[in-house]
Amino acid sequence: MVPAVEMRNINKTFPGVAANRDINLQVMPGEIHAILGENGAGKTTLMSILAGLYHPDSGQIWIKGHRVVLKSPFHALQAGVGMIYQHFKLVLPLTVAENIALGDRRIKRFFSKKRLEQSAADIIKEYGIELDPRQVAQQLSLGELQRLEIIRVLHRGCEVLILDEPTAVLTPAEASELYALLKKLAQAGKTSILITHKLNEVMEVADKVTILRRGEMVGTFSTSATSVSTLASLMIGREYNLDEKGPPFRGTSTxxxxxxxxxxxxxxxxxxxxxxxxxxxxxxxxxxxxxxxxxxxxxxxxxxxxxxxxxxxxxxxxxxxxxxxxxxxxxxxxxxxxxxxxxxGLVGEFGITDNLILRDYYRESYGRGFWLDYQSISRRAARVVEKFNLQPPDLNRPVKxxxxxxxxxxxxxxxxxxxxxxxxxxxxxxxxxxxxxxxxxxxxxxxxxxxxxxxxxxxxxxxxxxxxxxxxxxxxxxxxxxxxxxxxxxxxxxxxxxxxxxxxxxxxx
Ligand SMILES: Nc1ncnc2c1ncn2[C@@H]1O[C@H](COP(=O)(O)OP(=O)(O)OP(=O)(O)O)[C@@H](O)[C@H]1O
Ligand SMILES: [Mg+2]
Incomplete structure (x- = not known):
């Protein structure tokens, strides 16, 4: 069988960080493939390359046996790859039907409202999802918004669906619904790639799992032949105790x-x-x-x-x-x-130092008269970086x-x-x-x-x-x-x- 997606020898470096080093990923049609790795391991980067958002420094992408060069997310979607981001790209004041129609050339702009809703209802039914086409996106729960986003991408011809930590914002019940949807799509031959931190989720929904560590590939494993604790130690690179309890309560009852x-x-x-x-x-x-x-x-x-x-x-x-x-x-x-x-919480454009003072700029210890005392602020920032092991430890790099x-x-x-x-x-x-x-x-x-x-x-x-x-x-x-x-x-x-x-x-x- 020809893989739905193959990434060969992918490299991507950002200033000061090798985000992906010589990554080889193979995903078969109808597979649910999890991508696992610590924060900063390079998961989002790798998938953004596959979704046409980033260009690799070197390496090749093959889709259904054809070599492709993905110039943009739109281009990737034409090749059959669509990514669901954590921040949905929906227009909130519009209805479900209007959101589905947006950018879809098959639905004509001069369609009546009724016809728009009908065609949206058909599409929703096709995927067996529960959504009311007339509902305004603003009123949907996060789980519903996500389903809408998935339908939109699928409807544009997506064969390979990439989801970046899709259950991080879902309730347990919504997460189960998403798993059910992914399994249904898999039966219909669609491929899903799922970035996640939840090991139980990997075991429950994925067929295969690829582990990244510090920009490098650890390997691809069948979930049927591995366990949560094996995955944890492969990911971290050492044994891991997931059951450690905190200190007992020693406070007063007042x-x-x-x-x-x-x-x-x-x-x-x-x-x-x-x-x-x-x-x-x-x-x-x-x-x-x-x-x-x-x-x-x-x-x-x-x-x-x-x-x-x-x-x-x-x-x-x-x-x-x-x-x-x-x-x-x-x-x-x-x-x-x-x-x-x-x-x-944070201002993305600012570095660690500026984000630290953001909240406390009025504190006396920072002031030297009228001016902020940058020396003591930087010392504090360096202390925080060290104490909490923030990576990368660059005080002025935008935190986004x-x-x-x-x-x-x-x-x-x-x-x-x-x-x-x-x-x-x-x-x-x-x-x-x-x-x-x-x-x-x-x-x-x-x-x-x-x-x-x-x-x-x-x-x-x-x-x-x-x-x-x-x-x-x-x-x-x-x-x-x-x-x-x-x-x-x-x-x-x-x-x-x-x-x-x-x-x-x-x-x-
Ligand atoms: N646009 C960018 N510019 C500069 N550096 C970046 C950029 N995007 C990611 N990086 C860096 O590349 C490395 C990999 O980041 P990436 O977002 O791919 O990690 P991740 O595995 O998705 O982590 P997380 O689990 O926290 O989402 C990190 O060190 C990050 O700081
Ligand atoms: Mg990420």
Whole structure:
């Protein structure tokens, strides 16, 4: 059989980094092929080359047995290769039907709205996906947006679908739907290449897996003939302990940060948080579980002073802090790392140094009179780079050129480095490779031992059980009581996440 895609001896260097070195990749038609590797290993670069976004310095690309030179993403799509990026290229104010029609020459611009919707409905049906053609893209969930993006690419004749960490932003249920879709496409002879950090996902959905390490190829393996722990050690290049637990809770039981009956309004004027009670103690990690969009983000933003608390009361060490500004809260030691690395968190054009001072430019230690003291700022930046092993360790290189995992570490490092009393973080390990996840856990565990009160919003229940001392679940703006992670089962958390009670035996209470 002729491979659907073959990349031969691909090399790509960016200033100072050999992102891909002599990579050989072969993917057969109808195969689901995972690409695995640490942050910065060169996965996105390799796939961007296949999608026509980057040009390799050397090497060849063969599609269905023909040598091609891909000049642009449009050109790659003509050759049958389409990539789904993490930031969807959809036009949000338009409907599903209009988005599908965009740039599709078969659907004429003078089509009536009805006809447009009909042809979109046909296409959607062809792939057996659930989507309403009349719905405005803005109202879709992330999972739906992703399906729409996939349909668009497929509809333009794509035979090889590349997905870059497609489940990083999906709920577990949405991820399962995506796996089902990929398997269905595979049966229809389409090929999928999936970049992912989730080893379980590789085992569940992929036929083959190619591992990259520091720009080089480790090898391609059949998932049926390997295991999660083998993949982990091949990826990292050494043995790996994925079950290590954090230090036990040694704090006092007095609440430090306390929210009483607080309500918060969301962006759409909706009641995002309704009467939530929360106690956070020093020296503990409290995780909030739940399907994204149930008010977790608003709750964190409210506690960090980024969103107004419309009723109820928040206290820190018994002092009322309900209406304090972000800056006042920061000065009291409450620090928050955002969900969105590039939106709210970091400025992509700036280097590490400038991103570090971004938030603290008003701090006295930086000022020398009127001017910023660049020497002490650079010293601090160098310290952060070393302490948290940020790669590459170049202080002035735009951070948008760093890999996702390193950006995430930088964002957390910026907050943690200040020895805050309270650390609030949303999805601190999203998009990270297993080594970076461990690094982030160790950062948090160290803070916990120092006595920081840590509040995390997380999705993965296995991770929550491993990292957190207590866990509460958010569902439709309501926050459950917090349970000790040692005393609640994953299934019980799943029930709470779906809006049910904890379990049958609790019904009497
Ligand atoms: N446009 C660019 N300019 C300069 N350097 C880049 C560019 N894109 C990537 N790099 C560098 O190339 C290396 C590989 O990056 P790449 O984004 O391919 O990694 P990755 O495996 O996708 O990582 P992650 O899992 O974090 O997404 C990194 O060191 C990165 O900093
Ligand atoms: Mg990447």
């Amino acid at each position: 609440p430090f940060l306390k929210a009483q009956d607080i309500s918060i309004i969301g962006n759409r004027g909706n009641q995002a948080v309704s009467g939530a009670d929360l106690d956070l103690r020093r020296g503990e990690i409290l995780a909030i579980a739940g399907v994204a969009g149930n008010g977790q983000r608003e709750l964190l933003e409210g506690l960090a002073g980024m969103r107004r608390i419309v009723s109820g009361r928040v206290t820190l060490d018994d002092k009322d802090i309900t209406d304090r500004s972000v800056r006042e809260l920061q000065q009291m030691g409450i620090r928050m790392a955002c969900e969105d690395r590039m939106g709210m 050129l760093m890999s996702g995992g390193n950006q995430q570490k930088l964002m957390l490092a910026r907050e943690i480095e200040e020895n805050p009393a309270v650390i609030i973080a949303a999805y601190p390990t999203r998009g990270l490779d297993i080594a970076a996840i461990e690094a982030v856990y160790h950062m948090l565990w160290k803070e916990k031992e120092r006595g920081a009160a840590i509040l995390l919003v997380m999705e993965d229940l296995d991770e929550i059980m491993r990292v957190a001392d207590r866990v509460a679940v958010m569902y439709r703006g309501r926050l459950s009581p917090a349970y000790d992670t040692g005393e609640i089962k994953i299934e019980e958390l799943g029930r709470l996440m779906a809006g049910l009670d904890r379990g049958d035996r609790d019904e009497a209470n």
